[in-house]
Amino acid sequence: xxxxxxxxxxxxxxxxxxxxxxxxxxxxxxxxxxxxxxxxxxxxxxxxxxxxxxxxxxxxxxxxxxxxxxxxxxxxxxxxxxxxxxxxxxxxxxxxxxxxxxxxx
Amino acid sequence: xxxxxxxxxxxxxxxxxxxxxxxxxxxxxxxxxxxxxxxxxxxxxxxxxxxxxxxxxxxxxxxxxxxxxxxxxxxxxxxxxxxxxxxxxxxxxxxxxxxxxxxxx
Numbered sequence: 001x002x003x004x005x006x007x008x009x010x011x012x013x014x015x016x017x018x019x020x021x022x023x024x025x026x027x028x029x030x031x032x033x034x035x036x037x038x039x040x041x042x043x044x045x046x047x048x049x050x051x052x053x054x055x056x057x058x059x060x061x062x063x064x065x066x067x068x069x070x071x072x073x074x075x076x077x078x079x080x081x082x083x084x085x086x087x088x089x090x091x092x093x094x095x096x097x098x099x100x101x102x103x104x105x
Numbered sequence: 106x107x108x109x110x111x112x113x114x115x116x117x118x119x120x121x122x123x124x125x126x127x128x129x130x131x132x133x134x135x136x137x138x139x140x141x142x143x144x145x146x147x148x149x150x151x152x153x154x155x156x157x158x159x160x161x162x163x164x165x166x167x168x169x170x171x172x173x174x175x176x177x178x179x180x181x182x183x184x185x186x187x188x189x190x191x192x193x194x195x196x197x198x199x200x201x202x203x204x205x206x207x208x209x210x
Binding site for chain 1: 109119122153156162168192194195196198200201204205206207210
């Protein structure tokens with residue numbers, strides 16, 4: 001679902017990934033991370049898509065919410081496992097949303 | 106391909122879409138827009154993925170590059186057709202990249 005009706009300024013984390021051959025526990029962990037993220041202070045929403053590469057964008061109220069989520073123990077453990085096992089490459093970008101335009105039929 | 110090795114600050118445009126039933130000329134136009142974007146001053150790269158929704162992130166040197174691309178005639182025409190025909194919903198977000206972390210095996 002597209003995350004709409006947020007008022008800038010807010011923050012976006014763009015997480016772009018290439019998967020490795022070993023996807024053991026990846027789906028269940030990704031679902032658990034989504035569930036956990038939704039419980040965090042300052043979380044505003046998330047969008048995901050996967051083709052050759054995967055793109056997940058999560059939206060946050062401020063930078064400190066993103067930092068707190070980064071340091072969440074279960075999230076840190078999943079990140080470590082992601083590097084060891086699930087991802088051959090990734091890029092994580094933190095940005096400040098300046099403008100947003102929506103269109104809906 | 107993941108766009109890597111850019112040095113903040115730069116800008117990201119996150120374009121999240123839900124497609125309608127009429128996709129006539131959509132693929133060829135999307136390819137043409139990618140080709141055209143790559144020729145624009147200030148263009149730095151693009152990533153795309155599609156599942157239930159599509160996410161395309163393009164990267165730009167500055168806000169004026171994004172504005173120039175927005176006003177490009179062929180791009181404007183494609184956008185109009187997108188609203189009429191290809192998309193049931195979309196969200197376009199312009200943001201300033203503050204931090205970027207990469208990982209590669």
